[in-house]
Structure formats: structure tokens, C-alpha cells
Amino acid sequence: METTLLRGGTLIDAASPPRAADVLVQAGEVRQVAAAGEGEVPPGARVLDVTGLLVMPGLVDIQVHFREPGGTEAEDIASGAEGAARGGVTAVVMMPNTSPAIDDPAVVAEVLAIGRSAPVEVHTAASITVGRQGERLVDVRALHAAGVRVFTDDGNAVMDAGIMRAALEATTQLPGMVVSQHAEDASLVAGGVVNEGLVARSLGVGGRPREAEEVIVARDVALARLTGGRYHVLHLSTALALDHVRRARAEGAAVTCEVTPQHLVLTEGDVARLGTSGKMNPPLRTAADVDALRRGLADGTVDAIATDHAPHAPEAKAASLADAPPGMLGVETAAAVVWTHLVRPGLLSPARAVEVLSTRPAAIAGLWRHGGPVAPGRPANLCVLDPEETWVVDPDALASRSRNTPFAGDRLTGRPVLTVVDGRVVMSRLG
Structure with missing residues (x-):
């Protein structure tokens, strides 16, 4: 099972006001939420710096x-x-x-x-x-x-x-x-x-x-x-x-x-x-x-x-x-x-x-495993979004087998850069 520390992101969920936090993901669940810079780093953990990014359900x-x-x-x-x-x-x-x-x-x-x-x-x-x-x-x-x-x-x-x-x-x-x-x-x-x-x-x-x-x-x-x-x-x-x-x-x-x-x-x-x-x-x-x-x-x-x-x-x-x-x-x-x-x-x-x-x-x-809050003991189903990334929608670059997007060629600001499902990183645009 992957162990990942999301360090320094701004945590946004339905449970509490936005705050800077370290989120530890281990054994498929959120193991710890700590103040930014104070999160535990278990041996072998993958540490991802998400400062300036938004961590959400x-x-x-x-x-x-x-x-x-x-x-x-x-x-x-x-x-x-x-x-x-x-x-x-x-x-x-x-x-x-x-x-x-x-x-x-x-x-x-x-x-x-x-x-x-x-x-x-x-x-x-x-x-x-x-x-x-x-x-x-x-x-x-x-x-x-x-x-x-x-x-x-x-x-x-x-x-x-x-x-x-x-x-x-x-x-x-x-x-x-x-x-x-x-x-x-x-x-x-x-x-x-x-x-x-x-x-x-x-x-x-x-x-x-x-x-x-x-x-x-x-x-x-x-x-x-x-x-x-x-x-x-x-x-x-x-x-x-x-x-x-x-x-x-x-x-x-x-x-x-x-x-x-x-x-x-x-x-x-x-x-x-x-x-x-x-x-x-x-x-x-x-x-x-x-x-x-x-x-x-x-x-x-x-x-x-x-x-x-x-x-x-x-x-x-x-x-x-x-x-x-x-x-x-x-x-x-x-x-x-x-x-x-x-x-x-x-x-x-x-x-x-x-x-x-x-x-x-x-x-x-009825999908109780999703939707937050991001809290210890909850399943680690997470999205990290870069609120400042600007990108242009290219239909040919989408994962779909089809191309029928009404937003083709549009310049958008804000983009998911990391997706975690049951503790596994299934998509990452982070370096």
C-alpha cells in the first residue's frame, strides 16, 4: 500500500474553514491531518509538496x-x-x-x-x-x-x-x-x-x-x-x-x-x-x-x-x-x-x-466513501487542484475516445493535478 504525504496544501472540505495542512495517506485512508510543516513522515513515504495548491475530497x-x-x-x-x-x-x-x-x-x-x-x-x-x-x-x-x-x-x-x-x-x-x-x-x-x-x-x-x-x-x-x-x-x-x-x-x-x-x-x-x-x-x-x-x-x-x-x-x-x-x-x-x-x-x-x-x-x-471530510480514518479519495494553472482545452489531448467538447480551444484557469483513489495516486501532473 502506498504511503503519501501531501505537504503544505490548503485543505478545503465541508468540515472546517480552509487551512494550510499536511495530509498523510496510508493504507488507503487519511491517517493524519496536521498543521503545515508538522506532519509525520513515515519511513518510505512519498512526500509531495503541494504548497499553493488546494487539497479537497x-x-x-x-x-x-x-x-x-x-x-x-x-x-x-x-x-x-x-x-x-x-x-x-x-x-x-x-x-x-x-x-x-x-x-x-x-x-x-x-x-x-x-x-x-x-x-x-x-x-x-x-x-x-x-x-x-x-x-x-x-x-x-x-x-x-x-x-x-x-x-x-x-x-x-x-x-x-x-x-x-x-x-x-x-x-x-x-x-x-x-x-x-x-x-x-x-x-x-x-x-x-x-x-x-x-x-x-x-x-x-x-x-x-x-x-x-x-x-x-x-x-x-x-x-x-x-x-x-x-x-x-x-x-x-x-x-x-x-x-x-x-x-x-x-x-x-x-x-x-x-x-x-x-x-x-x-x-x-x-x-x-x-x-x-x-x-x-x-x-x-x-x-x-x-x-x-x-x-x-x-x-x-x-x-x-x-x-x-x-x-x-x-x-x-x-x-x-x-x-x-x-x-x-x-x-x-x-x-x-x-x-x-x-x-x-x-x-x-x-x-x-x-x-x-x-x-x-x-x-x-449514497457514496459514503467519497465527498469528505478530509479527516483521519476517512477513505483517502482526494483531489489536488492548482487554482492558478491556465491551460487550453485540446479535444485531441482528452482521454475520451470522442472529441465533442463545447469548450474546445477555451482557455481555462484551475486544473486538477493529483487524484488519489483509495490511497493510490491514479493521476499526477506534479513534477
């Missing part, structure tokens, strides 16, 4: 598409997990819209077996309905027994309110279970390509109205209130839906939500510039929605940032805007995008950034 991405099984020309677990490690992520939750769908314990076991050789901790969601067809509830108890805690038909909203009610009721009976929803009414977004409005009309493509998200979130919040179940909104994108989450939370409902880095930074107006790299579902929205999501992130209404990392092979994204599949890369760039656009301008404190990138997503998905 490893980031947790609870919405990634690693395309295995069935879509490995775009990504597989190995390449996706490598990108996660480079991005300071120590645990991920894969979405079940694979081929076949992750809807039974045998597929769960297959995916988790592959994930055991990955550099980061790989978990998987399972679908809510068999085959993600929206017609019949999966065997929730069997999948829960197989280790699944997050259930979602991601990519498809569950339109049958009865099925959604049954799934939410199951969360009251199975510890740690949460139902997550891609909240867009299928009948309202059929044929839609980008956000409905002026941009869609100027590009000559169909629109996906903001209200399509609102009506699903409103319905599901009502069902969560009725059942007492745990409900999580995936990649929430509109001020309309956010208002429903805020009211539900005030009423005591067990409702959480996440946003993506791209929905916090980009708008529908960027689609003409980005082309198919700017196409995703739900689509990039208005500037007013971006402002509302940022305010929700700052005031605590938004619980987590997750990437919806969605790789597609270059030839697929080379199609027309109407025909190209939706989705963007994100797992390797998320921390830097958040640092550049939210932390450095003062919209988020570093501690709040750690909370939404690590602590809260870990709690939502």
Missing part, C-alpha cells in the same frame, strides 16, 4: 455515459474513467442508456466487474422501466440487492405517472434508493433540436420548449410529496423547473437537483458557434435561465454539479445539427470550467464548489 460525478455495453466506439469504461481521473473525479455513476439497457442484475454485475479495473470507483444506475421503454417497472428490489441506488430512464422521461409513483414509493422501502428523472415531456420535445425560440427559428430547426421540463418536474414533485419518496432532477436547465424544486424543498419534500457545467456557462446563442458540439438534451437555454441556475447554485437550491458526460464518435457528430446525436464531453473539464467561470469571478466560494462537485453528489448517490 475527490470530485463525484453522478451522471456519466461511458457507453459500455454497446457503444464503445464512442467511449468505454476504461477511457471514461481515465478522463474522470484526469478531472479530479474519484467516483462516477454511469447512466443506464446502454445497449442493452442496464435493467437487470446480470448487466449490473457485468458493468461493475469491468469497472473494478478502472482508476476511479465506478458505480451504475439502473433504468426505472424495462428496456427504458416506459411500460413496466424493473425489479427494483433485485437491482437494489445488486448494488444499485440510482434509478433513471435517463434520456427518456418516464411519462406514465403510475409507474413513477411506484418507483418513488420503492424509495421509501429500500435504503439509499433515489429516482432520477430526465425531465422533458416527450410529446412537447418531439422533433426538437435546440431550445424553442429565436435561435431555433434562425437555425431552421425544431425547438424543445422550456415548459417541457417544467411540467415533468411539477408532476414529479407532486408525486414525491404524495409518496414521501426521494426524487432527483437530472441536468435541470430552466428557471421554471428550479422554482418547483425550491418550493418543494420549502415544503419538506425529499427533492434534489443537479445542473451541468455547460448549462451554467453556455446559452442557446452559442449553438450557432459550436455547431453539433452545442447540441444536448435538455438543450442549452436562455441567458435568464443561466442566471437563475447560478443563483440557485449560490443559494443552495441546486444541490450538485454533474457533467452528463455524453461522448459520441466524431463521424456521428459530423452530421447536420438536426441529425447529430445530443451530448457533450465533460468529466475531464468540469472542475476547470467551474473554477474559471464561477469560483474565480466570486460567484461560488471554493468551499461551496467542493460541496456541489463532491460532498452533495456523493450524498445523493
Whole structure:
């Protein structure tokens, strides 16, 4: 087992104010946290000087598409997990819209077996309905027994309110279970390509109205209130839906939500510039929605940032805007995008950034080994970030098998330089 001393970094977690510290990692756990320069150096320990860098809990991405099984020309677990490690992520939750769908314990076991050789901790969601067809509830108890805690038909909203009610009721009976929803009414977004409005009309493509998200979130919040179940909104994108989450939370409902880095930074107006790299579902929205999501992130209404990392092979994204599949890369760039656009301008404190990138997503998905605090006896799942490193996003240099990043060519400031998973250094840019 590796023994590593992280010397002199600034420790940021949810437990206490930022402070300069030495963090000793031994036998897979944080063994000691001492004042900077005063940490024990056991014989044979690897000493890494991280002065001027930030030491934090490893980031947790609870919405990634690693395309295995069935879509490995775009990504597989190995390449996706490598990108996660480079991005300071120590645990991920894969979405079940694979081929076949992750809807039974045998597929769960297959995916988790592959994930055991990955550099980061790989978990998987399972679908809510068999085959993600929206017609019949999966065997929730069997999948829960197989280790699944997050259930979602991601990519498809569950339109049958009865099925959604049954799934939410199951969360009251199975510890740690949460139902997550891609909240867009299928009948309202059929044929839609980008956000409905002026941009869609100027590009000559169909629109996906903001209200399509609102009506699903409103319905599901009502069902969560009725059942007492745990409900999580995936990649929430509109001020309309956010208002429903805020009211539900005030009423005591067990409702959480996440946003993506791209929905916090980009708008529908960027689609003409980005082309198919700017196409995703739900689509990039208005500037007013971006402002509302940022305010929700700052005031605590938004619980987590997750990437919806969605790789597609270059030839697929080379199609027309109407025909190209939706989705963007994100797992390797998320921390830097958040640092550049939210932390450095003062919209988020570093501690709040750690909370939404690590602590809260870990709690939502039941990943107790991740998310901090960085304290003796805790599993050593850590990220060290250089808040001053400036770098340019080069799609060809990313770990992903795909290249569809909307941040290609962007100059970002802030970058993970060390990732530790269960005490092992799985990524290092330190000299």
C-alpha cells in the first residue's frame, strides 16, 4: 500500500474553514491531518509538496455515459474513467442508456466487474422501466440487492405517472434508493433540436420548449410529496423547473437537483458557434435561465454539479445539427470550467464548489466513501487542484475516445493535478 504525504496544501472540505495542512495517506485512508510543516513522515513515504495548491475530497460525478455495453466506439469504461481521473473525479455513476439497457442484475454485475479495473470507483444506475421503454417497472428490489441506488430512464422521461409513483414509493422501502428523472415531456420535445425560440427559428430547426421540463418536474414533485419518496432532477436547465424544486424543498419534500457545467456557462446563442458540439438534451437555454441556475447554485437550491458526460464518435457528430446525436464531453473539464467561470469571478466560494462537485453528489448517490471530510480514518479519495494553472482545452489531448467538447480551444484557469483513489495516486501532473 502506498504511503503519501501531501505537504503544505490548503485543505478545503465541508468540515472546517480552509487551512494550510499536511495530509498523510496510508493504507488507503487519511491517517493524519496536521498543521503545515508538522506532519509525520513515515519511513518510505512519498512526500509531495503541494504548497499553493488546494487539497479537497475527490470530485463525484453522478451522471456519466461511458457507453459500455454497446457503444464503445464512442467511449468505454476504461477511457471514461481515465478522463474522470484526469478531472479530479474519484467516483462516477454511469447512466443506464446502454445497449442493452442496464435493467437487470446480470448487466449490473457485468458493468461493475469491468469497472473494478478502472482508476476511479465506478458505480451504475439502473433504468426505472424495462428496456427504458416506459411500460413496466424493473425489479427494483433485485437491482437494489445488486448494488444499485440510482434509478433513471435517463434520456427518456418516464411519462406514465403510475409507474413513477411506484418507483418513488420503492424509495421509501429500500435504503439509499433515489429516482432520477430526465425531465422533458416527450410529446412537447418531439422533433426538437435546440431550445424553442429565436435561435431555433434562425437555425431552421425544431425547438424543445422550456415548459417541457417544467411540467415533468411539477408532476414529479407532486408525486414525491404524495409518496414521501426521494426524487432527483437530472441536468435541470430552466428557471421554471428550479422554482418547483425550491418550493418543494420549502415544503419538506425529499427533492434534489443537479445542473451541468455547460448549462451554467453556455446559452442557446452559442449553438450557432459550436455547431453539433452545442447540441444536448435538455438543450442549452436562455441567458435568464443561466442566471437563475447560478443563483440557485449560490443559494443552495441546486444541490450538485454533474457533467452528463455524453461522448459520441466524431463521424456521428459530423452530421447536420438536426441529425447529430445530443451530448457533450465533460468529466475531464468540469472542475476547470467551474473554477474559471464561477469560483474565480466570486460567484461560488471554493468551499461551496467542493460541496456541489463532491460532498452533495456523493450524498445523493449514497457514496459514503467519497465527498469528505478530509479527516483521519476517512477513505483517502482526494483531489489536488492548482487554482492558478491556465491551460487550453485540446479535444485531441482528452482521454475520451470522442472529441465533442463545447469548450474546445477555451482557455481555462484551475486544473486538477493529483487524484488519489483509495490511497493510490491514479493521476499526477506534479513534477
